[in-house]
Amino acid sequence: MRRLRSLILAGLVAVAAAAPAVASEEMEYPKNEWSHGAVTRGFSNIFGTFDRKALQRGFQVYKEVCSACHSMNLLSYRNLSALGYNEAEITAIAAGYDMTDGPNDEGEMFTRKGVPADHFKAPFPNEKAAAAANGGKAPPDLSLIVKARKGGEDYIVALMTGFEPAPAGFTVPSGGNYNKAFPGHVIAMPPPLSDGGVTYADGTKATVEQQAKDVATFLAWAAEPNLEARHEMGLKVMIFLIVLAGILYAAKRAVWADQH
Amino acid sequence: MADTTQTAGHGPGSGSHSGGDPTRRDFIYLAAAATGVVGAAVTAWPFIDSLNPAADTLALASTDVDLAPVQVGQSITVTWRGKPVFIRHRTPEEIKSAVDVNVSELRDPQTDAARAKKPEWLIVVGICTHLGCIPLGQKNSDPRGEYGGWFCPCHGSVYDTSGRIRKGPAPRNLEVPSYAFKTDTSIRIG
Amino acid sequence: MAHGPSSSFKNPVVNWLDQRLPIFTMIQKEYGVFPTPRNFNYFWNFGAIAMIMLVTMIVSGIVLAMHYTPNTNLAFNSVERIMRDVNFGWLIRYIHMNGASFFFIAVYIHIFRGLYYGSYKKPRELLWMIGVVIFLLMMATAFMGYVLPWGQMSFWGATVITNLFSALPLVGQDIVTLLWGGFSVDNPTLNRFFALHYLLPFVIAAVVFLHVAALHVTGSNNPLGVEPKGPQDTLPFHPYYTVKDSFGTVVYLAIFAAFVFYAPNFFGEPDNYIQANPMVTPPHIVPEWYFLPYYAILRSITFDISIPFTGLKLIEAKLGGVIAMFGSIAILFILPWLDTSPVRSARFRPIFKKGILAFLVAFFLLMYVGAQTADAAWHLGGLEIPLVYVGQFATLVYFGFFLSLPFVGLIEKPLPLPASIAKPVLGGGATAAGAAAKPMEKA
Numbered sequence: 001m002r003r004l005r006s007l008i009l010a011g012l013v014a015v016a017a018a019a020p021a022v023a024s025e026e027m028e029y030p031k032n033e034w035s036h037g038a039v040t041r042g043f044s045n046i047f048g049t050f051d052r053k054a055l056q057r058g059f060q061v062y063k064e065v066c067s068a069c070h071s072m073n074l075l076s077y078r079n080l081s082a083l084g085y086n087e088a089e090i091t092a093i094a095a096g097y098d099m100t101d102g103p104n105d106e107g108e109m110f111t112r113k114g115v116p117a118d119h120f121k122a123p124f125p126n127e128k129a130a131a132a133a134n135g136g137k138a139p140p141d142l143s144l145i146v147k148a149r150k151g152g153e154d155y156i157v158a159l160m161t162g163f164e165p166a167p168a169g170f171t172v173p174s175g176g177n178y179n180k181a182f183p184g185h186v187i188a189m190p191p192p193l194s195d196g197g198v199t200y201a202d203g204t205k206a207t208v209e210q211q212a213k214d215v216a217t218f219l220a221w222a223a224e225p226n227l228e229a230r231h232e233m234g235l236k237v238m239i240f241l242i243v244l245a246g247i248l249y250a251a252k253r254a255v256w257a258d259q260h
Numbered sequence: 261m262a263d264t265t266q267t268a269g270h271g272p273g274s275g276s277h278s279g280g281d282p283t284r285r286d287f288i289y290l291a292a293a294a295t296g297v298v299g300a301a302v303t304a305w306p307f308i309d310s311l312n313p314a315a316d317t318l319a320l321a322s323t324d325v326d327l328a329p330v331q332v333g334q335s336i337t338v339t340w341r342g343k344p345v346f347i348r349h350r351t352p353e354e355i356k357s358a359v360d361v362n363v364s365e366l367r368d369p370q371t372d373a374a375r376a377k378k379p380e381w382l383i384v385v386g387i388c389t390h391l392g393c394i395p396l397g398q399k400n401s402d403p404r405g406e407y408g409g410w411f412c413p414c415h416g417s418v419y420d421t422s423g424r425i426r427k428g429p430a431p432r433n434l435e436v437p438s439y440a441f442k443t444d445t446s447i448r449i450g
Numbered sequence: 451m452a453h454g455p456s457s458s459f460k461n462p463v464v465n466w467l468d469q470r471l472p473i474f475t476m477i478q479k480e481y482g483v484f485p486t487p488r489n490f491n492y493f494w495n496f497g498a499i500a501m502i503m504l505v506t507m508i509v510s511g512i513v514l515a516m517h518y519t520p521n522t523n524l525a526f527n528s529v530e531r532i533m534r535d536v537n538f539g540w541l542i543r544y545i546h547m548n549g550a551s552f553f554f555i556a557v558y559i560h561i562f563r564g565l566y567y568g569s570y571k572k573p574r575e576l577l578w579m580i581g582v583v584i585f586l587l588m589m590a591t592a593f594m595g596y597v598l599p600w601g602q603m604s605f606w607g608a609t610v611i612t613n614l615f616s617a618l619p620l621v622g623q624d625i626v627t628l629l630w631g632g633f634s635v636d637n638p639t640l641n642r643f644f645a646l647h648y649l650l651p652f653v654i655a656a657v658v659f660l661h662v663a664a665l666h667v668t669g670s671n672n673p674l675g676v677e678p679k680g681p682q683d684t685l686p687f688h689p690y691y692t693v694k695d696s697f698g699t700v701v702y703l704a705i706f707a708a709f710v711f712y713a714p715n716f717f718g719e720p721d722n723y724i725q726a727n728p729m730v731t732p733p734h735i736v737p738e739w740y741f742l743p744y745y746a747i748l749r750s751i752t753f754d755i756s757i758p759f760t761g762l763k764l765i766e767a768k769l770g771g772v773i774a775m776f777g778s779i780a781i782l783f784i785l786p787w788l789d790t791s792p793v794r795s796a797r798f799r800p801i802f803k804k805g806i807l808a809f810l811v812a813f814f815l816l817m818y819v820g821a822q823t824a825d826a827a828w829h830l831g832g833l834e835i836p837l838v839y840v841g842q843f844a845t846l847v848y849f850g851f852f853l854s855l856p857f858v859g860l861i862e863k864p865l866p867l868p869a870s871i872a873k874p875v876l877g878g879g880a881t882a883a884g885a886a887a888k889p890m891e892k893a
Contacts, residue, residue: 040720042713074530078319117319140724144530147715148723183733223723226533226540233541234711241704244295248697251292254285255693259488259685296696306538307513314517315535 029154040152052084058218071122074143078116097121146223153216160212163191322450344386358422384423388412390430485684487672495698496560503553510546520644525600526725544714551717554740568794569671575786577664591650594643601722617769675794683871742820748775750841790859798865812847
């Protein structure tokens with residue numbers, strides 16, 4: 001068995017040694033500290049919980065900036081209770097949107113105030129409309145964006161803070177913007193954030209970097225709302241399994257005592 | 261087939277060991293089995309609980325109804341939690357016949373006042389308490405049974421104008437959902 | 451089994467049942483006193499572990515199926531509803547998602563163990579072949595399961611893999627249309643994949659039963675590859691191996707749980723969190739990790755095979771790739787007859803042991819190459835080595851390992867085999883307590 005183990009190890013080492021030599025075309029993003037442990041980085045913080053204040057600020061950034069173009073179709077207003085809002089606040093947030101409902105008994109669509117059970121109101125009625133209003137390509141839905149992009153939260157921050165003048169010799173086609181973090185560096189989205197672009201209720205200074213981190217936290221929660229429940233249950237399950245393994249090991253030793 | 265005299269729980273090995281203290285060994289086996297069984301039982305819970313109503317189902321658990329267009333003597337049916345809810349704007353005669361009942365003679369004794377927050381509006385879940393059919397009686401042309409309420413065509417249960425069971429196999433009165441009057445003419449069910 | 455009052459259990463209910471349906475007798479015989487070689491190492495745990503993973507997948511899968519909607523418009527959102535709204539839905543889905551990977555890890559180790567210790571050799575050829583059938587069924591099931599969430603990788607994976615069949619001469623395109631039930635991967639495809647993904651695990655369970663039944667006819671192989679010669683070489687399965695398997699399984703489950711709870715998307719692809727879009731192909735399509743070696747073999751055949759000097763094309767590159775890919779599994783079926791050496795365990799086979807090391811390296815190398823883009827290259831100093839060459843080399847080693855086995859068996863001088871299992875373990879003929887007398891007894 002020891003020989004087989006060294007065989008496997010040798011195989012793995014051979015592959016691993018070869019791996020760094022490959023030309024890396026994938027972009028790397030500076031890694032930030034996330035209190036929840038980055039969603040796309042495994043084992044990054046097994047006790048992680050979301051920073052509630054950052055979630056609320058991030059939601060504010062989404063609401064006031066991103067939601068002009070980006071939908072979050074998988075979220076409902078009722079989900080905002082996880083951000084620390086109470087029922088009255090959620091009802092008020094939902095009521096701030098007019099929802100199209102129907103058809104009513106006359107067969108017509110009508111408008112009503114949003115309720116907590118409603119999904120987030122999308123900026124465009126459908127994807128074609130979103131594409132038509134945005135130069136032919138619909139802005140992606142943000143519900144899962146953190147899990148749908150390599151780099152996760154760190155990618156969001158890099159992208160939000162990655163707008164800069166194109167380097168000499170790099171031509172940016174019209175309708176495009178240079179972004180050092182975006183694959184290909186030409187992105188249709190104009191720089192969405194600006195210093196002081198939102199005013200935080202809790203007095204936090206709304207720098208671009210701060211807003212980027214806040215909205216990335218919010219989007220991480222949106223993509224993985226059960227992260228805290230997962231971390232909490234994981235701890236219990238791991239402790240249980242390790243204890244059970246220990247007991248079984250003792251039982252195994254006891255059973256095999258007369259055979260060794 | 262000679263050596264099947266031992267029960268499955270006691271393998272041939274467990275009694276014949278040379279090393280170790282038997283009490284301690286038995287304790288370890290017991291602890292291992294007990295911990296394993298507890299773990300399996302706890303593991304079953306998430307799988308069972310996943311069959312309970314999901315968060316989005318629970319979030320849609322209330323329905324708002326505007327009562328203004330419903331005339332006296334008219335009934336409407338609205339959907340609440342996927343079930344029909346009967347809303348009847350009762351006539352004074354219907355209210356009277358519902359109130360003038362000797363409650364102690366009923367199969368499921370309940371006063372009309374306990375069932376209708378405002379006497380002119382009766383709001384009940386339109387599902388027969390026998391086996392879940394939808395009773396007739398919402399349209400004026402429907403058979404309503406001899407007590408003027410509802411009649412279940414499946415097995416002949418008869419409900420009165422308060423939705424109480426009067427005849428037939430159903431064991432209980434039509435269920436009154438939790439509801440509240442938001443204004444005089446609008447309610448929220450659930 | 452058919453004659454005489456066979457069973458006498460203490461519990462009268464068990465006794466009553468057993469006299470009418472000897473299920474307890476069977477359990478007692480196959481898992482109680484079943485004579486098992488005494489010298490298993492922990493690699494022998496992986497059969498039991500794979501079995502537990504199969505059960506885990508079936509249980510979590512049935513619950514997921516209760517919430518899932520196999521319709522192209524609703525599938526993606528129904529999976530997200532499971533993740534967000536269904537009670538513990540995230541847990542069950544992550545168990546199922548990572549369970550597939552951990553099922554394959556267990557089965558890969560199980561197969562490599564069989565390879566290393568010669569478990570495929572007489573009299574266990576059929577046992578091995580049934581195992582390969584299980585492996586193929588698992589691959590089909592995993593492939594179709596991966597389509598169900600209807601993400602970008604689901605859709606394009608389904609498109610690419612079903613298109614493999616178009617390489618078949620004459621009937622290829624008709625077969626692909628038949629698989630799709632349309633002119634592209636669409637709703638009919640999703641529907642039938644769901645139906646088959648639900649069905650196949652039960653077929654796997656049935657074939658696993660045959661696998662275990664066949665195992666209990668021949669008895670297990672062991673690290674020495676020497677058949678047990680008497681009771682001193684075996685132990686009753688219970689409690690020795692029930693407790694050892696339980697311990698190994700729980701350790702494995704702990705590693706599995708660590709991924710489910712702390713790195714649930716480790717084996718996944720970000721692109722599968724984007725809903726399927728038939729109009730946009732992701733820049734880099736990769737199958738799940740457990741398919742990568744075969745995917746690399748497929749991509750390694752970049753050349754047409756023609757008759758030299760005539761320019762006559764025999765096999766186009768596309769078909770060649772498909773043949774090579776399926777051949778890489780199919781060759782496992784004839785492995786018992788390719789290996790001509792009478793010695794089972796690689797411990798006593800110096801050349802075979804080097805060969806299996808090369809095979810293992812090639813396998814991991816293929817896995818690595820399969821994960822890279824088609825045009826990727828290694829840069830060693832100023833030298834550029836396209837990975838496709840690396841893949842071709844590894845493919846050569848992969849097949850070379852199997853095809854050289856007949857000759858290895860002829861030229862190899864095996865090390866001296868131990869006289870029996872008990873001898874090297876105990877240094878003498880000590881008698882094991884309670885071991886049954888007939889290790890080769892028919893199941």
